[in-house]
Amino acid sequence: MTNVPTHWYNIAVDLPKPLPPPMDPYEGESRITLLNRIMPSELLHQEFTALQYVPIPEEVRDIYARLGRPTPLRRARGLERLIGNGVKIYYKFEGALPGGSHKLNTAVPQVYYAFRDGAKEVATETGAGQWGLAVSIAAALIGVKATVFMTKSSFMSKRQRVLFMRTYGATVYPSPSEVTKYGIEALKANPNHPGSLGLAISEAIDYTLQGEGRRYIPGSVLEFVLMHQTVIGQEAIEQIPEEPDLVVGCVGGGSNFAGLTYPFIGAKLRGEGFEGTRFLAVESKAAPKLTQGRYEYDFPDSGGLLPMIRMLTLGHNYVPPPSHAAGLRYHGAAPSLSLLVREGIVEARAYTQEEALEAGVMFARSEGIVPAPESSHAIRAVIDEARRMPKGSVILFNLSGHGLLDPDAYERVS
């Protein structure tokens, strides 16, 4: 039987090139200094750790286990039959966690470390609500308050997730809100402002700075977030009965992709297996940073409150066209993933929303699980690749979430 991993894996120390350090812009106050005031201290240590394997606190492992880790690794026999050429397909089902996505893997340790710092409350942003929901669950279990700034357009259209978060006791504000100066300014400029993830981040940080005992926690892109997600891949290595020829995941900021693939890629980089395995990162054509972005220092948030990091980016002011896969509408990719794509170790591909959702429907009808629209992007790539691969080939992909709260996304393609 597979156990809950005891450590998180830090790929930085196995990369072919060093990760460039974060950097302050030349204008304004030091963003690096600001991190100290807003983030749980242990997370900053983890962002800069030299350890290859970082121990997972027992309390966190315990919650992982109670929430359903290890998550199932399943064979997609229905989808295999549909494709019909003898290619074998496995998937890791992160949607089996109570929040319905992989986001809990990092929400739990982040809230835990905030609590250990003496915080009474955590603040964060959310788009479609997957991250906000995970934080709400983790906060309820650990006993701190959660305050979530949710982009207003999603706040209106994803009512179920708002109610879900409130069920766990979270306070959810539509962003722009009346509770921070960034929100008030945005509303003054445009009373019908639909909100953006960047603005919601600025609001969450400002809110954190306003009160005692608050910590800000981020949902993707930072290296410690990716590291927390590596429980997925470590479990998968133990669970999968044969070596995959191809491992696939979707990319918003890179956390679920990294979570599944990094333990495999690390072994490959160290010469300890998976020599022949390919890795494919799938993004949305609405935010194609991996296939069309520039590799440069940029802000992770559109407000420019956080330190700049070197990554593949479309620019922090890039406004993606609307997409049902809100979790993929992000302008940049985590520094380590950007580096791996540039080095040719990870391949990248972009799909349109329609291409992805069509694949999501195929999966739902052949496997019985409605995938999150984000995960459907990975499924599209799996189907396209499988059709080209010889009989007996093995594919593994990350089903990063279920789509039980996103049936509206599938309305037009079903």
Next chain:
Amino acid sequence: MGISRPSLGLYLTATYPSIRHFIEVLNGVRGLVDFLEIGIPTGNPKYDGPVIRVTHHGAELKGLEAVKVVDDYGRYSRVPVLMGYVADYVDSLNETASVARSVNAVSILFPDLIFDYPELIDRYVEVMVSNGLRPSFFISSKTPYKLVKRLSEYNPLFIYLGLYAATGIKLPIYVEQNVTTIRGIIGDTFLVVGFAVNNPDMVKSLIKAGADGVVVGTAFIQRMSNLESALSLLKWLRGGLP
């Protein structure tokens, strides 16, 4: 020739805040530090924190001209090292090395080398050696183990581990754990650590964790307008050396 163990080093930006003041400081620190890092003023000190950035922008002279105001740094310290951003010297590595040699520096440390120009590492080593200098390398705590090991095999004067994300900004990082981890990879290569060092307890625990030398920069520069107070900081920090 190497640096004594354990030791205290000082970082200064050449000709900040003025040529006169810079030289006055050099005279003052003689005997108080075991090695010196002399920053070559640049327009783009990207990996530096706010205090050291100000020194780059406020230096009286820019680039190598600033370094040349002293003809022999050996007068002030047994082990003077220049520090610059290789981005400024990619096309003139040799000339830069010969300037270093002419002012009696023993190495040039480029903090951006392994991050922004990893393909230049071998050439850098060649240029150092052919100019009678030793290579030295800057790394971060997350530098790949294989690369750290490779750097230690170039017989460098030292490997410099930046303890924090940027100079002068302390973060809650287990710096001792990182020092010990890097020490475990580099054998007996001289390990210098720095960034935001500002008290003798820190010096002591870093040495105990496996560092050979500790550098102070920001904390000294912040006191530089009062030379006496800056020098007493160095004496106080020396108290942390075993």
